Amino acid sequence: MKTAIKEYMIKNKSLVVLVVFCIIVSILNPRFLTISNILNILRQTSINSVIAAGMTFVILTGGIDLSVGSILAISGAVAAAMISQGNNEFIAVIAALAIGAALGAFNGLVISKGKIQPFIATLGVMTLVRGYTLVFTDGKPISAGSSEAALKFSNIGAGYFLGIPLPIYIMVLVFGLAYYVLRHTRTGRYVYSLGCNEEATIYSGINTDRIKVLVYTISGFLAALAGIIITARLSSAQPQAGTGYELDAIAAVVLGGTSLAGGIGGIFGTVIGALIIGVLNNSLNLMDVSSYYQLLLKGLVILAAVLLDRKQKK
Amino acid sequence: MGDSIIKMKGVTKEFPGVRALKSVDLNIYKGKIMALLGENGAGKSTLMKILTGVYEKTTGEIILNGKPVQIKNTREAQNMGIAIIHQELNLISNLSIGENIFLGREPINSFGKIDWSKLYKAAKLIMDRLGITERPETLVGELSIGKQQMVEIAKALSLNARVIVMDEPTGALTDKETDSLFRVIKELKAEGRSIVYISHRLKEIFQICDDVTILRDGQFIAEYPINEVNEGKIIELMVGRKLSEQYPRVTCELGETLLEVKNLKNAYVKDINFSIKSGEIVGLAGLMGSGRTELARTLYGVYNKDSGEVIVQGKPVHIKSPGQAIQQGISYVSEDRKGNGVVLGLNVKENISLSVLQKLSGLFGIIDKKKEENAALDSIRGMSIKTSGVKQLVKNLSGGNQQKVSLSKSLMTSPKVLILDEPTRGVDVGAKKEIYDIINQFKKAGMSIIMISSEIPEILGMSDRIMVMHEGRITGCLERQKADQEKIMRLAVGQREVTM
Numbered sequence: 096m097k098t099a100i101k102e103y104m105i106k107n108k109s110l111v112v113l114v115v116f117c118i119i120v121s122i123l124n125p126r127f128l129t130i131s132n133i134l135n136i137l138r139q140t141s142i143n144s145v146i147a148a149g150m151t152f153v154i155l156t157g158g159i160d161l162s163v164g165s166i167l168a169i170s171g172a173v174a175a176a177m178i179s180q181g182n183n184e185f186i187a188v189i190a191a192l193a194i195g196a197a198l199g200a201f202n203g204l205v206i207s208k209g210k211i212q213p214f215i216a217t218l219g220v221m222t223l224v225r226g227y228t229l230v231f232t233d234g235k236p237i238s239a240g241s242s243e244a245a246l247k248f249s250n251i252g253a254g255y256f257l258g259i260p261l262p263i264y265i266m267v268l269v270f271g272l273a274y275y276v277l278r279h280t281r282t283g284r285y286v287y288s289l290g291c292n293e294e295a296t297i298y299s300g301i302n303t304d305r306i307k308v309l310v311y312t313i314s315g316f317l318a319a320l321a322g323i324i325i326t327a328r329l330s331s332a333q334p335q336a337g338t339g340y341e342l343d344a345i346a347a348v349v350l351g352g353t354s355l356a357g358g359i360g361g362i363f364g365t366v367i368g369a370l371i372i373g374v375l376n377n378s379l380n381l382m383d384v385s386s387y388y389q390l391l392l393k394g395l396v397i398l399a400a401v402l403l404d405r406k407q408k409k
Numbered sequence: 410m411g412d413s414i415i416k417m418k419g420v421t422k423e424f425p426g427v428r429a430l431k432s433v434d435l436n437i438y439k440g441k442i443m444a445l446l447g448e449n450g451a452g453k454s455t456l457m458k459i460l461t462g463v464y465e466k467t468t469g470e471i472i473l474n475g476k477p478v479q480i481k482n483t484r485e486a487q488n489m490g491i492a493i494i495h496q497e498l499n500l501i502s503n504l505s506i507g508e509n510i511f512l513g514r515e516p517i518n519s520f521g522k523i524d525w526s527k528l529y530k531a532a533k534l535i536m537d538r539l540g541i542t543e544r545p546e547t548l549v550g551e552l553s554i555g556k557q558q559m560v561e562i563a564k565a566l567s568l569n570a571r572v573i574v575m576d577e578p579t580g581a582l583t584d585k586e587t588d589s590l591f592r593v594i595k596e597l598k599a600e601g602r603s604i605v606y607i608s609h610r611l612k613e614i615f616q617i618c619d620d621v622t623i624l625r626d627g628q629f630i631a632e633y634p635i636n637e638v639n640e641g642k643i644i645e646l647m648v649g650r651k652l653s654e655q656y657p658r659v660t661c662e663l664g665e666t667l668l669e670v671k672n673l674k675n676a677y678v679k680d681i682n683f684s685i686k687s688g689e690i691v692g693l694a695g696l697m698g699s700g701r702t703e704l705a706r707t708l709y710g711v712y713n714k715d716s717g718e719v720i721v722q723g724k725p726v727h728i729k730s731p732g733q734a735i736q737q738g739i740s741y742v743s744e745d746r747k748g749n750g751v752v753l754g755l756n757v758k759e760n761i762s763l764s765v766l767q768k769l770s771g772l773f774g775i776i777d778k779k780k781e782e783n784a785a786l787d788s789i790r791g792m793s794i795k796t797s798g799v800k801q802l803v804k805n806l807s808g809g810n811q812q813k814v815s816l817s818k819s820l821m822t823s824p825k826v827l828i829l830d831e832p833t834r835g836v837d838v839g840a841k842k843e844i845y846d847i848i849n850q851f852k853k854a855g856m857s858i859i860m861i862s863s864e865i866p867e868i869l870g871m872s873d874r875i876m877v878m879h880e881g882r883i884t885g886c887l888e889r890q891k892a893d894q895e896k897i898m899r900l901a902v903g904q905r906e907v908t909m
Contacts, residue, residue: 288759294749295750296763300732300735358754
């Protein structure tokens with residue numbers, strides 16, 4: 096009973112912030128509540144959302160993944176390079192996702208078998224992978240080209256289905272799957288249990304190392320998926336793509352009420368958290384706020400929302 | 410009865426949805442030791458948390474020296490001279506004794522630098538009074554639990570506490586340490602300080618307390634001078650009913666040998682040889698640090714063995730993790746309930762099913778929630794776990810009920826060999842009896858049970874056979890009929906006996 100109420104309150108709180116925020120913005124700027132703008136927000140949010148979904152798994156276990164921005168960049172670069180070299184778009188996407196998953200699994204192995212703190216381990220991988228991306232791309236953007244494969248590929252980021260951008264479908268699918276896995280599967284249960292009390296989870300006969308490898312693999316895989324969306328949308332991969340994205344993803348998770356200590360929270364909160372950040376970015380753009388002030392305001396909103404969360408939890 | 414220094418009158422505490430205390434009274438007399446008794450969940454801890462400012466009471470009065478006071482936080486309680494020593498000690502193990510005593514109140518010079526010589530001198534003064542012979546610079550982590558307890562008392566004295574609450578202070582102490590604790594308590598009393606003494610060990614209550622207050626289900630039941638009651642009467646008041654025999658022994662036919670251990674050795678244990686049959690309870694006795702828990706955890710795969718053989722139902726097994734132990738039919742209920750027994754942040758259902766989710770889930774690991782809930786409900790009924798439902802968080806349950814959840818989780822794995830490590834530690838008399846009954850049910854069902862306990866009466870009362878450990882070795886094995894307290898103690902301190 097109590098959990099249900101508590102969960103409901105946590106969910107509702109960030110939801111309340113989001114709704115109030117939307118109302119204020121729509122009063123200040125009537126252009127906000129148009130269908131095209133809302134679709135715009137959702138499309139822009141999709142990148143951060145997909146990364147944040149993976150980050151939710153990691154943070155629920157009490158970990159953190161700083162390497163997602165770099166994984167996004169290398170996956171995008173590999174996909175673009177493969178297509179420009181005449182490969183099939185399908186194979187390029189699979190390869191990019193596999194690289195993301197492999198790098199994530201590497202994170203997980205360093206953390207679980209190497210017993211390195213997640214912050215340090217993923218900081219190392221973040222730097223390493225960013226470096227490799229610069230070497231791989233020679234510091235220059237890689238264009239996917241204009242082959243038939245390249246056109247099909249660009250659809251993933253720029254295409255529409257029933258008038259709605261494809262990245263939005265991807266985002267919804269990712270969130271839905273993540274919710275289902277966390278709520279209804281063994282893996283999800285183990286993620287929460289590990290985040291609450293690792294020792295007790297081990298004593299219950301669960302291989303926690305495997306769960307750790309799995310959550311970082313999921314995070315790496317989804318970062319690669321985000322990399323594919325971005326690269327497809329621009330039809331080219333930028334060597335500096337995704338810089339700082341890990342922080343936006345962490346902010347979305349925390350805004351959604353998930354505890355950095357692990358064990359508490361969930362994917363629904365992350366949806367709201369990502370939307371709050373998306374709406375904030377969009378509304379400041381609509382109101383022609385300079386990008387310097389945008390950063391400043393974003394920081395303030397994050398701090399305020401998290402403080403509010405802390406207060407109410409007490 | 411003397412003057413009371415503190416009177417708590419009609420104290421009520423409500424949590425969302427629960428009334429934890431209903432109009433409870435407590436008198437603490439000047440220079441006296443008041444025992445506060447009750448089953449787990451009776452409200453002792455809540456009452457003490459109100460007294461020490463951790464919780465605010467919903468209604469009621471606290472009267473200090475004749476004047477009503479409001480205690481809003483722990484700092485205020487400290488200033489009023491009220492200190493508490495928790496069951497789980499609140500010391501920082503990598504700070505020194507002196508630093509711990511004065512944590513947050515370090516003497517500083519005019520530049521704001523800590524005046525170390527003053528701090529250690531003051532610490533030494535208090536430590537001398539309590540007979541702590543270590544240097545005040547010694548790290549707390551290097552001390553035994555008993556000594557750490559003394560440091561907590563030193564901390565309370567440094568605050569010039571007039572009322573000291575002790576929550577299960579002897580739970581982890583050796584007999585010798587308990588004796589010196591009692592000596593100190595009597596000295597504190599002689600100085601005119603008052604003590605509230607919470608313990609499940611009734612013998613101790615009669616040894617040192619002057620009065621006794623009994624709570625049940627959040628309500629005040631009675632207050633008596635200690636010489637007007639006896640053990641039976643107290644238990645009756647605590648549980649609200651007469652308890653039949655405390656250790657309900659069942660005898661059953663012994664079956665095949667389920668577990669055999671040969672020459673087991675690792676960093677913690679040496680030369681371990683024993684076997685146990687179906688339907689048998691083997692008590693494992695020994696002092697703290699004798700290697701009992703380590704042996705249990707080696708069998709359970711938490712620690713690896715260096716050499717030796719473990720044979721389950723005639724088959725040699727190689728267990729490297731708890732998961733593998735469970736697969737081989739060995740289960741372990743930990744002594745450290747909160748640390749590794751249950752997951753406090755998960756609910757009752759999720760805890761009970763944790764070890765067997767494999768069996769309760771289908772394709773893609775999707776959990777069959779209906780099946781899971783039914784399994785949990787069966788356990789709740791079978792063990793009479795007191796909870797508002799399967800979705801109650803385990804951290805909101807009382808100690809005894811958490812223990813039952815931990816037992817349920819183990820039982821779900823249908824073990825052949827069940828290792829119980831201090832199964833009734835921190836559990837009240839009523840729930841103890843229930844847990845003994847549950848253990849006997851397991852026995853009748855044909856399990857082999859290894860029961861570790863520091864309470865010798867419990868070992869004697871429940872076991873068919875008793876093994877005693879000392880410094881990582883089994884020093885003796887006694888048949889129940891031939892065992893007594895003295896023989897066990899002799900083996901526990903390392904005197905090997907010829908008579909088996």
